[in-house]
Amino acid sequence: MTQVVIADTRKGIRACLDEIFGAFGGIGKVIPKNGGRVYIKPNAVHFTPFAYTDIDVMDAMLGYLNDNGYNRVSVMEGSTGGNFTRLVYKVVGYAKLCKKYGAEPLYLDEGKMETVGLNDGTKIRVSKRLYDEIINRGENFYIDMPKLKTHSMAVVTLGVKNQQGFPVAPDRMAAHSHGTLHKRLAALYAMTKPDFCIIEGVKATAHGHIPLLSFNKDLVFDTNILIGGKDTLAVDVVGARTLGYSIDEVLHLSHCAKAGLGEGDIDRIEVKGIPLSRFDKKIPYTLLRKFNPDVRIVIGKKMACIEGCKGNTEAIQEMIYNDYNGRGGWSLIYGSGFEEADLENLPGEILIVGPCACSETGARLKSIYPGRKIHQVNEHNDLMNNTRLQLKLSGVPPLKLCPCNPLSAAFSLLQAKLHGLNATVPPLLG
Numbered sequence: 001m002t003q004v005v006i007a008d009t010r011k012g013i014r015a016c017l018d019e020i021f022g023a024f025g026g027i028g029k030v031i032p033k034n035g036g037r038v039y040i041k042p043n044a045v046h047f048t049p050f051a052y053t054d055i056d057v058m059d060a061m062l063g064y065l066n067d068n069g070y071n072r073v074s075v076m077e078g079s080t081g082g083n084f085t086r087l088v089y090k091v092v093g094y095a096k097l098c099k100k101y102g103a104e105p106l107y108l109d110e111g112k113m114e115t116v117g118l119n120d121g122t123k124i125r126v127s128k129r130l131y132d133e134i135i136n137r138g139e140n141f142y143i144d145m146p147k148l149k150t151h152s153m154a155v156v157t158l159g160v161k162n163q164q165g166f167p168v169a170p171d172r173m174a175a176h177s178h179g180t181l182h183k184r185l186a187a188l189y190a191m192t193k194p195d196f197c198i199i200e201g202v203k204a205t206a207h208g209h210i211p212l213l214s215f216n217k218d219l220v221f222d223t224n225i226l227i228g229g230k231d232t233l234a235v236d237v238v239g240a241r242t243l244g245y246s247i248d249e250v251l252h253l254s255h256c257a258k259a260g261l262g263e264g265d266i267d268r269i270e271v272k273g274i275p276l277s278r279f280d281k282k283i284p285y286t287l288l289r290k291f292n293p294d295v296r297i298v299i300g301k302k303m304a305c306i307e308g309c310k311g312n313t314e315a316i317q318e319m320i321y322n323d324y325n326g327r328g329g330w331s332l333i334y335g336s337g338f339e340e341a342d343l344e345n346l347p348g349e350i351l352i353v354g355p356c357a358c359s360e361t362g363a364r365l366k367s368i369y370p371g372r373k374i375h376q377v378n379e380h381n382d383l384m385n386n387t388r389l390q391l392k393l394s395g396v397p398p399l400k401l402c403p404c405n406p407l408s409a410a411f412s413l414l415q416a417k418l419h420g421l422n423a424t425v426p427p428l429l430g
Contacts, residue, residue: 002263004229004238006274009202013060013226020198020228023272027068030196030230036139037072038065039106041194043146043162044077047091047403050203050220051210053147055093057200057226061145062101071102076134078108078127078165081172081383084423085109086416091404109423110416113168118187119259122175124167125422134192144194144232148201148223148239150208150285153181153311155250157209158239159197159232163188169384169423176381177308186255189232193261197232199239201225206283210315214322215288225274233262234269241266244282287314292321292394294328296347300357302337308380309334309354316383316390324401326394333357333365349373351389354380384424391426398426 005023007016021027031038040061042053058075065073075098079085085107089095098105106129114131117123126135133140144159151157157164164172166188175184201223205211211219223242229235233256237247247253247264257264291297295317304310313334320326330348336356343365350365350372352358358376365374375393377385391398402409413425 001268001270002229002231002234003270003272004227004231004234005272006238006242006276007226007228008274009224009226013057014064016226017060017064019273020226024230027064031070031141032139033069034139036137036141037074037133038070038141038143039074039076039134039137040143040145041076041162041165042094043149043157043165044085044088044092044094045080045165046083046210047088048210049213050205050216051147051149052088052092053145053200054202055097057202058094058145059097059100061143061198062097062103066101073101074104074106076106076108076130078168079423081169081381081424082387082426084413084416084421084425087402087404087409087412090408090412091402107416107419108166109168110419110421112420113422116191118184119190120175120183120187122184122187124171126166126168130166130192141196142192142194144197146197146199148199148204148225148227148243150204150206150243150283152208152285152287152315153307154185154252155245155285156236156240156243158199158236159194160189160236160252160256161185163192166192173379173381176312178303178305181307182251182255185252186259186261189252189256190259190261194232196230197228197235199227199235201227201239201242204243204283206285207288208285210319212288212290212318212322215290218288231262233257233264237264237266238269238271238276241276242279243285244279287311287318289314289318290322291317292326292328295321296331298331298333298338298342298346300335300337300360301339301342302335303356304335305354305380309357309377312381312383312386313353313390316387320390320394320396324394324396326390326396328394330393332390333361336360343368349375349393351375351377351393353377353386382424384426388426
């Protein structure tokens, strides 16, 4: 049977790593000492607290590798649209950890790119380093280290979905709508299939995927676990179960299992350490939907994709209103299937999000409201422009979202651009 270990972090992170690797004969049996490089992929999608792989767990992991003679280590990530990895590493402390242990911070949103074909029939661009050293990794070893999180679009975001950091930001847009996201996640996993996976679950999040600072007490809770094993799909199945979900409720995991990319049957997975019976609650994954009451939100009656324009737009609106006191007095439209009455008496400037809403309402709104400013985001998952425009309409400067000195943020952006930044980042001053 496929083995997965659930270790209790209250006895210490290093002890958990001993327990997890020990189940497979020890770290020396898991990671060959053959001259290859060890690559770690945390979830560093954003610098919001509890959205990224815990800094203490990353510290322990890098120290553990060093102590066991693995001195050629890289920590790689490509952050979400509207952000850039160099800044995330600086804010959350990964850059300092890399310096402490002599590890390489590898920013996958910088430098040369390579085009690759996925098994879903699409093509994406990825970092050339990823192409050369992970997709075609030879003796290199890839450790997947996601965080235990729910996700409003994907139900959970664990080891399989952690591969979403690999396509360059512009290439994440096309497969981020109804029926495409979960297939894309399975295709990315097939491309890069990790050698080992450890889910960091010191704390877990509800109502995913980036916890609102204003509601941390409702969204972040202690789980005190690490979940590890050689089969990332099996690790994810167990991780999803600790959050209350079966594989049938998480489509990208089902796709992976059907494609033979790992063990998806919970009954064929031997869980060591903490028993699954300890986890008896279902953690909500949908957004809180706490929006500014002074923003008129009009959602199409026919379709509004939670995987695309609906999910991202609502997550951004929640964050800007609740954590940054964004103002209202404007209108927000997404989805498809609008009646004439839906578009009447809209207040203020208007933001239309998604290709469906733009094609259906763009011209109509210009004729209804001549002279009114009408902004359009024509992609399902254009996080940068969606965030930029919602910030502008809400009166929130982009720099307010960054919890570091503005000059430091600007310097990081300059460094990233000098190294060939290919991420989409809003203008710092709006």
